[in-house]
Amino acid sequence: MNELRNRLLREDGIDPADVSAQELVQFRALLAAELNRPHRLSWIAGPRVLTLRVPHAVRIASVMCLVTMLGIAAVVCVLQSGTVYARALSNLHQARSIHAVGYGYRAGQPARQCEIWHLRGVGTKIQWLHGRQLIEMYDDGRDRYKYVQGGSHAVKRQGRGELLPRELVEPLHYLKDAQHDLSRDRVIDGDLCRCYRREDPNTLALMWIDGEMRFRRYEESRRVEGQWQPEELIEIRYDEMFDLAMPPVTFEQRGIETVEPARVLETRYRLEDAIARAEVLGLVFAVHELHRCGAYLILTSSVRPTEPSLRDLAAAGPQTAVADPTSYGGFDLTSWWRRKEDGSIESRPYAIRQLGQLSHQGVSLCWHALLPRGAWPGQEERLEVCAYVRTDGVLRQLRQQKGLEWRGQFRPVLTVDLPAAPSDPAFVGRDLYEVGHLVVGISRAAQDLFVSETSSVTPEQFQERFESLLTGLRPMEEIWDRIDSDLPLQLVDENGTPVAGAWLGGRVRYANGEIFPEPSSPDRPVLLADARGQVSIAGSQLFSRDSSRDSRAIVYAFDPERRLVGCYAVAGSDFSGPVRVTMEPARRVRMSFALPEANGNTDSVVHADVRMSVPRDFSRNGVLLPVLSATTRERSMEIPLPPGEYTLNCHSTHNGAGHSAWRHFTVPQKAHDLDLGAIELRP
Amino acid sequence: MDPEDPLQAVVRRCQGGDQTAFEELFRQFQPRLRYYIRRLDCADNQVDDVLQEVWVKAVRGIRSLRDRKAFAAWLYRIARNEVYGRGRVADPFVGLTEEHLELPTHDTEPTFSGEDIGRLHQGLVRLKPHHREVLTLWFLEELPQDQIAQILGVRANTVRTRIYYAKQALRREMEKSHE
Numbered sequence: 061m062n063e064l065r066n067r068l069l070r071e072d073g074i075d076p077a078d079v080s081a082q083e084l085v086q087f088r089a090l091l092a093a094e095l096n097r098p099h100r101l102s103w104i105a106g107p108r109v110l111t112l113r114v115p116h117a118v119r120i121a122s123v124m125c126l127v128t129m130l131g132i133a134a135v136v137c138v139l140q141s142g143t144v145y146a147r148a149l150s151n152l153h154q155a156r157s158i159h160a161v162g163y164g165y166r167a168g169q170p171a172r173q174c175e176i177w178h179l180r181g182v183g184t185k186i187q188w189l190h191g192r193q194l195i196e197m198y199d200d201g202r203d204r205y206k207y208v209q210g211g212s213h214a215v216k217r218q219g220r221g222e223l224l225p226r227e228l229v230e231p232l233h234y235l236k237d238a239q240h241d242l243s244r245d246r247v248i249d250g251d252l253c254r255c256y257r258r259e260d261p262n263t264l265a266l267m268w269i270d271g272e273m274r275f276r277r278y279e280e281s282r283r284v285e286g287q288w289q290p291e292e293l294i295e296i297r298y299d300e301m302f303d304l305a306m307p308p309v310t311f312e313q314r315g316i317e318t319v320e321p322a323r324v325l326e327t328r329y330r331l332e333d334a335i336a337r338a339e340v341l342g343l344v345f346a347v348h349e350l351h352r353c354g355a356y357l358i359l360t361s362s363v364r365p366t367e368p369s370l371r372d373l374a375a376a377g378p379q380t381a382v383a384d385p386t387s388y389g390g391f392d393l394t395s396w397w398r399r400k401e402d403g404s405i406e407s408r409p410y411a412i413r414q415l416g417q418l419s420h421q422g423v424s425l426c427w428h429a430l431l432p433r434g435a436w437p438g439q440e441e442r443l444e445v446c447a448y449v450r451t452d453g454v455l456r457q458l459r460q461q462k463g464l465e466w467r468g469q470f471r472p473v474l475t476v477d478l479p480a481a482p483s484d485p486a487f488v489g490r491d492l493y494e495v496g497h498l499v500v501g502i503s504r505a506a507q508d509l510f511v512s513e514t515s516s517v518t519p520e521q522f523q524e525r526f527e528s529l530l531t532g533l534r535p536m537e538e539i540w541d542r543i544d545s546d547l548p549l550q551l552v553d554e555n556g557t558p559v560a561g562a563w564l565g566g567r568v569r570y571a572n573g574e575i576f577p578e579p580s581s582p583d584r585p586v587l588l589a590d591a592r593g594q595v596s597i598a599g600s601q602l603f604s605r606d607s608s609r610d611s612r613a614i615v616y617a618f619d620p621e622r623r624l625v626g627c628y629a630v631a632g633s634d635f636s637g638p639v640r641v642t643m644e645p646a647r648r649v650r651m652s653f654a655l656p657e658a659n660g661n662t663d664s665v666v667h668a669d670v671r672m673s674v675p676r677d678f679s680r681n682g683v684l685l686p687v688l689s690a691t692t693r694e695r696s697m698e699i700p701l702p703p704g705e706y707t708l709n710c711h712s713t714h715n716g717a718g719h720s721a722w723r724h725f726t727v728p729q730k731a732h733d734l735d736l737g738a739i740e741l742r743p
Numbered sequence: 744m745d746p747e748d749p750l751q752a753v754v755r756r757c758q759g760g761d762q763t764a765f766e767e768l769f770r771q772f773q774p775r776l777r778y779y780i781r782r783l784d785c786a787d788n789q790v791d792d793v794l795q796e797v798w799v800k801a802v803r804g805i806r807s808l809r810d811r812k813a814f815a816a817w818l819y820r821i822a823r824n825e826v827y828g829r830g831r832v833a834d835p836f837v838g839l840t841e842e843h844l845e846l847p848t849h850d851t852e853p854t855f856s857g858e859d860i861g862r863l864h865q866g867l868v869r870l871k872p873h874h875r876e877v878l879t880l881w882f883l884e885e886l887p888q889d890q891i892a893q894i895l896g897v898r899a900n901t902v903r904t905r906i907y908y909a910k911q912a913l914r915r916e917m918e919k920s921h922e
Contacts, residue, residue, distance in 0.1 A: 064855065065775070065883050071864035072781060074774045087769050087798060091762055094802045242791045252799070271799075 086245060093252035144256065145235035147273040152224060152232070155274070156180050159300045160228055162188070163293040166743075167656050170293050176225055179304045184225050198307050199225070205307040205318065206501070213317040214307065215501040231278045231294065234258040234265040241266070248276050249297070264288050274298055321498035322420060329362055329425060338474040341451050341465060342369040343389045345473050348425075350443070351483040356530050357430040357443060358415075358488055363389045364423040365455060372458050387419035388455040393428055396444040396471055408444065409433040411533040415492065415526075416510040418499045425499075427492065427509070431533040441480075444472035485530075489523040496522070524684075531683050543603050546596035547630060548638040551589050551617055558593025559643055562625075563618035566601040570690040573698040575624045575646075577616065594638065602630065612674060614685050617643055626702045627687055629674040646700035647727050651736040653695050655712060655719060656743075664712045666741070667691050673705035673724075703729045712741050719743055751811040758806050765802065772815075773798075775883045776822055782879045783826045784872060797822045816890035819880060823894060855882075855910075859917065866916035874909035881906055 066076040079087075152158070155178070162174035174188035183200035194209040199219050207214035235256055244255035244266060253268035253276050261283065268277040276296055281288035311318055331337065334346035342365060349360040365373060365388045373388070397407035415427040430443075450467040451459055459466040496510030509526060511517045517525075551562045564587040567578040577586040589595040602613035617626040625643040653666050668691075671684040684707060690697065704727055711720040719741035727734055750771075756764035773794065780793050800821050808817055855863055867875055867882075880891050888906070892899040 064860070067860040068864055068867075068882055069774050069778050071860055072778050074777055076774050079770055079773045083773060084766070084769070086795070087766070087773075088762075090795065090798060091765050091802060094799060095760060095762065240792055242795065245795070 082243065086242070089245070089247045090252050093247045093250060096250050143236070144238075144269060144273065145232060148235060148269055148275045149229070149232055151272065151274045152228060154180070155298050157300055157302065158228070158296060158298060159302065160294055160296045162227060163295075165290050165292075168290070170290070174227065176227060177302060177304050178224065178228075179302075182304055183306045185304055185306070186225055186227065198310070200306050203307075205311070207311070207316060211316075213319045214311050215497070216307070216318050216320045217322065217501055227294070228275070228296065231265065231267065231280070232275055235267055235269075238265070238267060251276070253277065319498075321501035324498055325418070325420070325425070325495075325502070326423075329360070329423070331364070334362075336445075336474045336476045339366050340449050340470055340473060341389070341468060342366055342372075342455060342459060343449060343451060345391065345445075345447065345449060345470075347445060347474065347476050350476060350479060351488050352479050352481075353483050353485040353488055353530070355431055356485075356533070357432075357478070358483075358492075359393070359428045359430060359443075359445070360425065361391075361393075361428070361445065361447075362423055362425045363387075363391055363449065365389070369455055369458075373454060376454060376458060387424035388422055388453055389449065389451045390419075390424050391426070391447040391449045391473075393426075393430070394446045394448055394469070394471070395433075396446045398471065413529055413533055415529065416496065416499055418503045420502050427495070429530055429533060431530070441478045442475055443478055444475050446471040447473045449473065485527060486523060489526045490519060492526060493519050493522045528684070542632060542635040543599040545599050545635055547599055547602065547615075547635050548594065548596045549615070549628075549630075550638045550640050551593045551595065551643055552640060553643055556642075558589070558591070559619065560589055560591045560593060561620040562589040562593065562595070562643065563587065563620075563622060564589065564595045564597055565616050565618075566597065566613065568616050568624075568688065570688055570699070573648075573700075575616070575688065575700055576622065577618050599635065612683060612685060614672065614687055617641065619643065619645075624700045624702065627672055627704065629672065629685055644702060644729075646702045648733040649699045649701050649725075649727060649736060650733065651697055651699075651708070652738045653697070653710065653712075653721075654738045654740040655695075665691055665693055666697075666710055666712045668697060668699075669709045670699065670701070671707045671709075673707060701727050703727045708736070708739070710739055710741055748812075750814060754805065754808065754811040754814045758808070758811075768801075769798065772818060776818070779819060779876075779879055779883060780822055780826060782867065782875050783823065785826050793822065793825050796825050800825070813890060813893070815884050816886060816893045819884075819886075819894045855913070862917045863913070866913045869916050870909065870912055873905060874912050877902065877905045878909045878913060 069076040157180070158176065158178040160176040160178075161172060162176070163170035164173040165171065172189075174186065176184065176186050178184045183198060186197040186199075188195055188197075196205075196207045196209065196214075198205040201221060202219050204217050204219045205214050206217075235258070238256035238258035241255045241257035244257065246253060246255065246268065248268060248270065251270040251272075253270045256267045256269060258265045258267075264281040264283070266277075266279040267275065270276050274296075278292070278294040278296075279290060280292040281290045283289075305313070308318055329346075329348045331344060331346055334348050335350060337344055337346040339345075343363045344366050345361065345363050347359065347361045349358075351358040369388070393410075393412050395407065395409040395412075397405055397409075400406050409432075411431040411433055413429045415429055417427070418425045446469075448467070448469050450456075456466045492509065499510045509522075509529060511522065549564065551559045551564070553559050563577045565577040565579070568575045569578040570576075579585050587595050587597055597615060602615065612629050612631045615628050615630055616624065617628065619625050624646045626641060626646075628639070628641050630639065655664055655666075667689070669686065670688040670690075672687045674683050674685055687701070687706070688699065690699065706725055706727065708723045708725065709720070710722075711718060713719075721739045721741045723736060723739060725734070725736060753764050753767050753771075757768060776794060776797060777790065780790050781787075785793055797818070801818055804821075808814060867878060870878065877891060877895065880886055880894060886894075888902040889899045891906075892902045895902065897905075
């Protein structure tokens with residue numbers, strides 16, 4: 061009979077004599093987990109209970125009660141059993157304590173990135189590494205606190221009412237359409253865990269669930285060039301003992317001040333303290349702050365519902381309460397103009413740039429930079445704030461139902477006096493930097509200028525960005541009429557002697573460590589200086605009327621041997637006369653690049669952008685003008701550059717992962733070649 | 744006292760927590776369990792899951808097994824419950840009219856040998872589920888009828904009748920494929 065059995069098994073493709081090595085490994089894991097499993101229940105024999113004489117009717121009633129109760133219990137069990145996902149999620153919510161550690165991957169090795177502590181009924185603490193900054197986040201169900209270690213204050217905002225962090229809940233969603241992958245089952249901390257696998261073309265998610273249906277481990281990989289590369293790993297433990305000190309106590313103990321952005325902003329931009337306000341379309345338009353930085357105006361203004369509008373909104377229903385974070389209106393600033401009696405138009409045009417915005421508790425706040433285009437405000441020293449104002453949401457519906465206007469162009473909506481004293485751009489920039497932290501502490505909307513304190517942007521970098529945005533407002537109209545003219549230059553050597561035959565151009569090309577003049581088009585050859593060293597370049601080769609850049613441009617000069625001898629920033633004012641430029645040989649700037657090689661980066665391409673910092677009249681920071689873009693597969697580079705202030709931006713992309721580095725450097729006058737050393741490109 | 748057969752000895756060692764004994768049991772029964780579970784119309788992609796659950800339950804429960812001689816029946820019972828428990832389907836082996844029939848006294852039961860194993864296996868696959876299961880257990884383990892009855896949750900007499908008619912049906916299936 062054994063022979064018959066064995067042949068039957070073979071007929072079904074089964075080896076009757078033994079099991080596969082994989083099966084055995086899995087069984088051993090199962091066995092280890094089960095044999096080492098603590099006895100959760102111990103059987104205690106109960107004493108015999110007295111037997112009572114019970115009337116027959118009572119017995120029947122008792123049995124019926126028991127049956128009913130068992131039935132209800134069975135229904136509850138069926139309803140609660142649900143899917144693996146539902147049970148794992150439910151167990152996550154019901155866990156007394158959770159301690160999870162998240163890892164990212166660097167060069168194929170897991171690196172600790174995030175740690176989570178959760179105590180049911182108390183709250184959650186998350187600590188994660190953002191770049192080189194360690195950030196703490198606390199959530200007690202009502203409020204959220206974020207603190208960047210090393211900082212002086214923590215930011216408090218309204219919580220989402222969810223104690224469990226998304227970092228744990230979101231990966232579980234993959235369980236909904238995952239399949240059990242028996243081959244990946246494993247023992248985790250003594251418990252046999254089933255692996256569930258969910259795969260799409262780009263992402264592979266593996267989730268391990270233990271016998272008590274608890275989420276124990278998560279791995280996520282991304283497909284790169286046909287191979288799965290690990291990206292994320294989370295290990296989760298339950299019922300560990302730990303203390304969780306929550307804010308405000310934990311911050312008080314450490315001397316950290318807690319700041320509530322919403323309250324600070326509400327206080328700072330109170331309607332009662334506004335410089336000026338006007339009611340339009342059921343909204344109050346208010347100007348809160350106005351600074352004059354050189355030619356620029358920095359304006360903070362808001363719209364919010366008027367008192368009658370608030371009453372209408374309250375009457376319309378609870379869903380329209382002002383606690384709703386959406387705004388009830390918005391606005392765009394515009395220039396001022398009017399038609400005079402003779403039919404001609406009088407105008408005061410502005411270049412306008414929104415720096416940031418926030419909608420919170422029914423108030424819409426905006427930060428703008430304005431640059432007057434023309435010779436005004438002149439003596440009048442006032443600003444007509446013109447705006448296209450619109451109502452939004454329920455307020456718009458209410459106005460439409462009443463047949464009222466819900467949008468309109470107001471020229472002006474109100475007029476304010478300009479500040480007599482100018483403000484220091486550095487002071488305004490620093491103030492905006494702080495305001496930005498508050499704004500992004502509340503709003504998640506992308507901002508042109510405002511960045512969070514976790515973005516690693518230093519106040520100096522922020523200031524540079526701020527002034528760069530201001531520069532972007534400088535009107536090309538300044539040289540509008542001159543773009544088609546020629547810009548005359550005279551090239552002289554260090555002794556003042558004209559350099560005949562010198563080359564001049566607005567474009568260059570980098571190759572093999574050298575920079576070469578490049579014609580801007582086939583019909584526009586590179587220019588040569590005459591015997592007096594004079595040469596003219598068409599304004600259109602340097603400037604474009606469509607450009608939003610500063611009205612400055614770089615011209616490149618080469619000696620007759622085509623060696624770069626100068627990069628000069630020319631401006632609109634240079635059109636009026638020959639610009640005398642002294643040619644000084646460029647220095648050779650060397651640098652090497654350090655990339656994470658272990659990740660297969662040996663064939664990465666490095667892109668380097670060099671910009672020249674040119675001084676400006678109203679700021680300590682210079683404007684950055686692009687000088688050169690170069691690409692190399694080598695791990696080092698050499699660039700000839702004339703004396704000056706430069707910034708270098710390097711970046712490299714490999715397998716979808718970006719690495720970059722930034723460096724400021726100076727090529728000094730009368731210096732030898734410069735070695736920047738190793739530039740480390742980081743993720 | 745009956746002498747202890749080798750399987751009982753292994754089971755006893757398992758009850759004492761001997762890991763090597765568990766491995767012996769696993770090596771011995773895993774292939775047969777696989778064959779049995781497949782014959783229960785378990786979906787191919789669920790067979791490994793079922794087997795894993797069977798062994799988890801077996802390892803957890805073996806200490807409570809009092810009759811070590813009945814180990815095989817106990818193990819197959821776990822497997823059967825696991826298959827029908829997973830799909831939450833009603834036991835298909837109910838309401839069989841033939842089980843109420845008397846067995847013919849003069850008729851001899853067909854016998855099967857390994858010579859025609861291909862047709863035997865194919866015939867088994869084509870049988871009705873209740874015939875297929877009872878014969879599978881009979882071929883695999885030669886279990887006594889009372890133990891098969893424990894596995895199936897039916898009376899021993901029912902097992903006897905079912906095996907008889909299952910063999911007749913299998914013989915007919917094998918003859919059909921021969922024609």
